[in-house]
Amino acid sequence: MNAIAALPMYNVSSALAADWHALLTDVLKQVDPMAQIVEPNDLDAFWRQPGLLISQTCGYPFVLGLHEYVQLIATPHFDAPGCEGATYSSVLVTRAGAQFDSLDACRGARAAYNATDSNSGYNALRHATAPLARDGRFFGATLETGSHLGSLRALADNRADIAAIDCVTMAFVRDAYPQLASAVKEIGYAGASPGLPLIASKNISIEQIGALRVALDHAIETQPVRARRLRLKGFSVLPHEAYDCIAQMEHEARIANYARLA
Structure with missing residues (x-):
């Protein structure tokens, strides 16, 4: 083998x-x-x-x-910010300059996510949003981007309003792509887990x-x-x-x- x-x-x-x-x-x-x-x-x-x-x-x-x-x-x-020991979280981000300052303020907004089998990009965001939803809905639209980088670019390009990004990925983006990192702002964390x-x-x-x-x-x-x-x-x-x-x-x-x- x-x-x-x-x-x-x-x-x-x-x-x-x-x-x-x-x-x-x-x-x-x-x-x-x-x-x-x-x-x-x-x-x-x-x-x-x-x-x-x-x-x-x-x-x-x-x-x-x-x-x-x-x-x-x-x-x-x-x-990385959002990590503690073996635990990490999702960073909730929106476009820099957008009016959204919390997840609650994003009712009716456009959510981007990397993939439905992602804990940080989908599962954690769904869990954080569930208490805010009404009749199974909260966002006005959702967009699958294929990657966390894709979700960040969707925010920067005004194709989406909010995304949940693996906090380790977000730290790497700050290191490698400072211009992209400056195009978004953080509004919270969600989904702490191993x-x-x-x-x-x-x-x-x-x-x-x-x-x-x-x-x-x-x-x-x-x-x-x-x-x-x-x-x-x-x-x-x-x-x-x-x-x-x-x-x-x-x-x-x-x-x-x-x-x-x-």
């Missing part, structure tokens, strides 16, 4: 993508030098590959069924999982400048039950008659 690996979730810029690739290369050198780093087109299928040695996923797909195929390696700690976990196939041995954890710590300790660029501070090993709060957010929105963002 050929081992495969990828860290696809925070490649916000080409420079960040190169840093993540370099970190992953260093980890694999210690654990399995023959493992292949790939660029997956279909993440859902990739994460279910029996040879998956290490990757990173969103917590929402994890609780919706991916947990049956993978095991948790670790959850990163990021140095951050995007590093995962491996359930076929990976306990010994290899332990080696991956050691290698990840080593990659931070030996390359502190790169770790700062990646905003990486360390890792926690969490039980899979720690992510149940993400499913609970979905459940609470559904029982409030707000099963979809609308």
Whole structure:
């Protein structure tokens, strides 16, 4: 079985993508030098590959069924506003200069989201909006953009009025795209939960999982400048039950008659 690996979730810029690739290369050198780093087109299928040695996923797909195929390696700690330890949040953002100063003020506005299987961009926003909705509706329109960057650009271009952005992504945007960051303003946070976990196939041995954890710590300790660029501070090993709060957010929105963002 050929081992495969990828860290696809925070490649916000080409420079960040190169840093993540370099970190992953260093980890694999210690654990399995023959493992292949790939660029997956279909993440859902990739994460279910029996040879998956290490990757990173969103917590929402994890609780919706991916947990049956993978095991948790670790959850990163990021140095970003909205993060605390292994926990992260969604930043609620609107266009700079817009009249909206809270989520409540966005009734009838246009909401952008990256994808329906995103915890930070969809699930957290739906959960935060559910208490405000009437008869299952709150926004005047919704727009699926395909990425957090796409949602931010929709705000900047006046194609949408509000979006929920992964706070780690937002910090990377401030670093890499200051002009885009200045085109939006923050109006709050939503959906605190464990951050995007590093995962491996359930076929990976306990010994290899332990080696991956050691290698990840080593990659931070030996390359502190790169770790700062990646905003990486360390890792926690969490039980899979720690992510149940993400499913609970979905459940609470559904029982409030707000099963979809609308």
